[in-house]
Each structure stands twice: as structure tokens, then as C-alpha cells.
Amino acid sequence: MKKAIFLPILLFLIFIAILYGLIPPLSRARLLASELKKQTIALQETKDYFTNLQAAAEQLDQNPGILANVAEALPVEFFLPSLMGFFQTTSAENGLLLRDFNYSETGGAIMPENSAPTTTTNNSFIKTTAFNLTLNGSMASFQNFLKNLEASSRLLDVGQINFQAPSSEKVSAGKGDNENSGSDFVISVKTYSY
Numbered sequence: 001m002k003k004a005i006f007l008p009i010l011l012f013l014i015f016i017a018i019l020y021g022l023i024p025p026l027s028r029a030r031l032l033a034s035e036l037k038k039q040t041i042a043l044q045e046t047k048d049y050f051t052n053l054q055a056a057a058e059q060l061d062q063n064p065g066i067l068a069n070v071a072e073a074l075p076v077e078f079f080l081p082s083l084m085g086f087f088q089t090t091s092a093e094n095g096l097l098l099r100d101f102n103y104s105e106t107g108g109a110i111m112p113e114n115s116a117p118t119t120t121t122n123n124s125f126i127k128t129t130a131f132n133l134t135l136n137g138s139m140a141s142f143q144n145f146l147k148n149l150e151a152s153s154r155l156l157d158v159g160q161i162n163f164q165a166p167s168s169e170k171v172s173a174g175k176g177d178n179e180n181s182g183s184d185f186v187i188s189v190k191t192y193s194y
Contacts, residue, residue: 083154084101087101087133090149091135091137091145093148096142096145097136098135099136099184100132101134103132104130104131126192126194128191129192130189130190131188131190132188132189136185139163142163155191157190158189161187162185162186163186164184166184
């Protein structure tokens, strides 16, 4: 009788020992299989990324004008006469008169005293230069000017727009005078370089 009880208990203990010996390697094998699957997915994503980079490089090689536009939009060095000429030409093309051109190299925009301060770019590689432009002309010309600024390849950020309609005295006194015939527009513009 002792053998009849002892044998099933012994078989049960052997079974538990086998399970105790096999469970850690099986769970480790499952963990390794899961890790292998994750690494395979990461490798495939890396391959796809490099394939996309290679396709983009080939596209840039076929069309070098794209890089020229980027170089113009974000120049290596800030050149004030070029930018002033751009603003003068763009305003003249749209029938506006550029009356005043102020700039600040500190990165903050030149704003009226009662306006809120602006934030500067956090990236130390990108330099911000702010301008105030005073323009004179009609509202339609000013809207076209803003559209041309938006469509230009330069990276410009228009922060604030103020305008003042001409007084009735100016309008009646300056009927033949082109300088005083339109509204005054003051815009704050930021440009970036690295």
C-alpha cells in the first residue's frame, strides 16, 4: 500500500521537477522570440527609412532648384541690402511706397511700447532679425504685397500689422500728391538665417 501511494507522489514530484526545469527556458525562449520580432520590425523600419532617404536624395539630384530655394529661404549669412532691395522691389511691384525700414539684429521684433513682447527662436543655430516696414498705398495693393511675401521663397514671418487711414485733411490737401494719397501700413516682419 505504501508503494501505491508513494509511486503517484513520486511521479507527481518528477513531473513538477521537469516543469520547474522547463518553464524558465521556455519563458526565456518566448522573451527572446518577442525581442527578435521587435528587432526585426525595427530593422525593417530602418531599411524603409534609408530607402526613403535614398529616393529623396535621387529626387534632389534630379531637381537641384529645390536646394537653391532652401538656400535662398534660409541664407547662411544675413545680408541687409539684399533684403531691403527685396522689400523695396516687392512693394513697388504692388503699387506701394516703402517709407521707412527699421531693423533689429537682437532677435526681438521692433514693436510699439504697448504691444506684448515676442518670443525668440530657441534654436541657437538660427538667427532672427526683425524689421518694421512702413508702407503707403491702397488696401488692395497691401493685400497683394502680403500675398507676394507669402509666395516668395524667403522665410518671412509677419508678426503684426498696423494701418492708419489717411485723415480727411491729407486727402483734400494731397489730391495730386501720390505720397499722401493712401493708407499707412506698418508691419513687423522676422527673417531667419543660420
